[in-house]
Amino acid sequence: MKRACLILLPAVVLACAGLTGCNDESKPAFTRINVTPGCGVVPLLVEGYAVVSGGDEGGSPTGGNNNLDITWSFGDGHTANTSIAYNRYTDPGDYLVTVRAEDPSGNTTTITYPVRALADSLVIEAFSNFPGGIVTTADTIRFDCLASSCDIDPDTYVPDDPATAIDEEMSGDYVKLSFKWDMDYGFLDEGDPFNPDDDEWFQYVYSTKNPVFSFPEAGEYDVVLAMTYPAWAVTRRDTLHFVVSEAP
Known part of the structure; x- marks a missing residue:
């Protein structure tokens, strides 16, 4: 409201061991996801980066991750289809970023990450x-x-x-x-x-x-x-x- 300043939070690194499907190479699985900053003052620009492995690596990629299709949904109606995606939040609120990976055979995996956009720094x-x-x-x-x-x-x-x-x-x-x-x-x-x-x-x-x-x-x-x-x-x-x- 009174001034806009971004509050940067450390990137969240998720290990493969904590994600479902990591041990089954027939299905895609996230090995790393970064969403930064996870909190800040509107207008808040965030960067999302996802790494996925496994699954059917044939076909034509749109996400650049082993021919897997990466889809981002930022919780505010905006979407993206790439390994590295950006979004600008203009309204304060709590949002849930959803990342979905799909291989050419239709196998999918999904993970979410929260983002908070504040009206003011306090x-x-x-x-x-x-x-x-x-x-x-x-x-x-x-x-x-x-x-x-x-x-x-x-x-x-x-x-x-x-x-x-x-x-x-x-x-x-x-x-x-x-x-x-x-x-x-x-x-x-x-x-x-x-x-x-x-x-x-x-x-x-x-x-x-x-x-x-x-x-x-x-x-x-x-x-x-x-x-x-x-x-x-x-x-x-x-x-x-x-x-x-x-x-x-």
């Missing part, structure tokens, strides 16, 4: 236990967030207390990130109401992944999450709007 989402944002001053709001990138799996975080999902210590890929939740609420040291033109006010800001907060006063507030990936010097923000009324 995709984040902030949310709470009040998705509509309508609360009272008596409500306890539990905030949380998700992050996704080529080397951050959003599902690797496991809280110490699953019942409350509150955890001061990060886990999984979230240890790579830093968090700043600005609750859009503050007060002066003397306890006076919040005054944005005064330099001596205290603002509620949290640096945990999932803080808990209650608004002391009625009003409308925009809670802003700023998530930073220091290794890339990338910061992304998400905002939650709350309408707070006095508790009955």
Whole structure:
């Protein structure tokens, strides 16, 4: 969204021993397949390279692999018929690349490989236990967030207390990130109401992944999450709007 940059992942090398049909020379079998990068930001250009052996090597080749026909399906409607193929993903999403080899006798073998195309180098989402944002001053709001990138799996975080999902210590890929939740609420040291033109006010800001907060006063507030990936010097923000009324 904000900038496009490719995140290169190592090529995946699959040994023949792990593929069905390797021991039967009457059928074609993949001995190696590379799809790089396996993840990146759209527009994402990937290169696929397949090596196949075995099967009936007679006939006229289109793939250059022992007279075997190599067909690529990139999961976005695009296809190719060659040993080395290229595709450009323009829409974010998870795609399954399917490679099929067929010999002149009709023997086939197929293998798949996942590719992830991201809208941004760091995709984040902030949310709470009040998705509509309508609360009272008596409500306890539990905030949380998700992050996704080529080397951050959003599902690797496991809280110490699953019942409350509150955890001061990060886990999984979230240890790579830093968090700043600005609750859009503050007060002066003397306890006076919040005054944005005064330099001596205290603002509620949290640096945990999932803080808990209650608004002391009625009003409308925009809670802003700023998530930073220091290794890339990338910061992304998400905002939650709350309408707070006095508790009955």
